Amino acid sequence: MDAKLVEIIACPVCKGKLQLDREHNELVCRFDRLAYPITENIPVLLETRARRLDPDELPG
Secondary structure (H helix, E strand, O other): OOOHHHHHHHOOOOOOEEEEEEEOEEEOOOOOOEEEEEEEOOOOHHHHEEEHHHHOHHHO
């Protein structure tokens, strides 16, 4: 995933900044505790496809 793209993409729910989680191949919104999958190098920014994160799963 291109770092420049990660800088300009926003969470579709709160419009906040997303963080790249390379280990799980996801974009994470820390505020909403949602992880959006990246499929074939394309972020899937649909709330219905996001998974809810437990507080201990949030990347540092």
